[in-house]
Amino acid sequence: MTTSCDIPGALISALRDARHVYILTGAGVSAESGVPTFRDAQEGLWAQYDPLQLATPEAFLADPELVWRWYRWRRELVAKAEPNPGHYAITQLAEQVPSVTLITQNVDGLHQQAGSSDVIEFHGNLFVDRCFVEGTLQANAGEQEAVPKCQDCGGHLRPGVVWFGESIPTAALDAATAAIGNCDVFMSIGTSSVVWPAAGFAAGAANQGATVIEVNLEETPLSSTTHIRLQGKSGEILPELIDCV
Numbered sequence: 069m070t071t072s073c074d075i076p077g078a079l080i081s082a083l084r085d086a087r088h089v090y091i092l093t094g095a096g097v098s099a100e101s102g103v104p105t106f107r108d109a110q111e112g113l114w115a116q117y118d119p120l121q122l123a124t125p126e127a128f129l130a131d132p133e134l135v136w137r138w139y140r141w142r143r144e145l146v147a148k149a150e151p152n153p154g155h156y157a158i159t160q161l162a163e164q165v166p167s168v169t170l171i172t173q174n175v176d177g178l179h180q181q182a183g184s185s186d187v188i189e190f191h192g193n194l195f196v197d198r199c200f201v202e203g204t205l206q207a208n209a210g211e212q213e214a215v216p217k218c219q220d221c222g223g224h225l226r227p228g229v230v231w232f233g234e235s236i237p238t239a240a241l242d243a244a245t246a247a248i249g250n251c252d253v254f255m256s257i258g259t260s261s262v263v264w265p266a267a268g269f270a271a272g273a274a275n276q277g278a279t280v281i282e283v284n285l286e287e288t289p290l291s292s293t294t295h296i297r298l299q300g301k302s303g304e305i306l307p308e309l310i311d312c313v
């Protein structure tokens with residue numbers, strides 16, 4: 069099938085015929101909103117810190133104030149970010165196909181801001197606070213204390229995100245894995261596909277017959293096994309894709 073746009077006809081047909089589209093997004097989908105990705109260099113003061121070192125329970129226990137300062141910096145940065153055309157295109161796609169499961173590894177809430185509903189936040193949310201001791205959700209502590217305290221037990225609060233070495237929230241993991249079994253199109257968008265278990269979802273979808281698409285600026289470990297690869301910025305590719313579907 070020829071199309072007036074650069075999107076492969078096979079992808080357009082797959083989306084037009086799709087009953088259930090599974091979308092997995094990573095930091096790349098928010099890059100054009102000005103939110104640094106994990107594996108790109110961090111800007112300014114934080115350039116000397118490696119996110120892979122700060123986003124851990126051990127780092128928090130060793131220096132809760134330093135970890136809070138990093139997260140407060142990220143909260144301020146993300147609070148100024150706006151969804152980009154890629155986020156809005158994903159919201160539109162959900163209106164054009166019978167069913168979409170949207171799983172994001174991002175903690176920035178930009179999919180929700182762009183109007184996506186039922187977003188499965190696989191790694192939690194940057195703007196949620198939890199008690200480090202009990203794990204319970206707490207009202208956002210704001211900025212008043214260096215390290216906010218739990219109102220129930222007096223323990224430290226921590227950002228409600230999944231840190232390295234921690235398990236994915238059960239409800240999110242169950243929802244994400246259940247949807248793999250019955251999607252007919254799987255779209256991996258803006259993720260380096262190196263962090264498990266999310267990095268293994270595309271193979272699970274392909275094994276049950278789904279068409280796997282990757283949208284990424286660069287090659288990833290997933291690239292060689294996807295059926296269709298669109299190299300470029302998701303904020304440019306996805307709106308064009310939606311116009312063609």
Ligand code: OAD
Pocket residue numbers: 093094095096097099100105106107108123173174191230231232257258259260261262263283284285286288300301302303
């Ligand atoms: P990464 O920083 O690992 O990867 C970002 C991906 O987005 C890379 O493959 C880039 O090539 C791609 N990219 C950058 N800009 C893009 C754009 N404009 N359009 C399309 N693609 C673009 O971020 P994630 O893959 O999300 O987990 O990282 C996964 C997880 O690793 C994170 O959720 C985090 C980290 O460990 C936790 O914190 C638990």
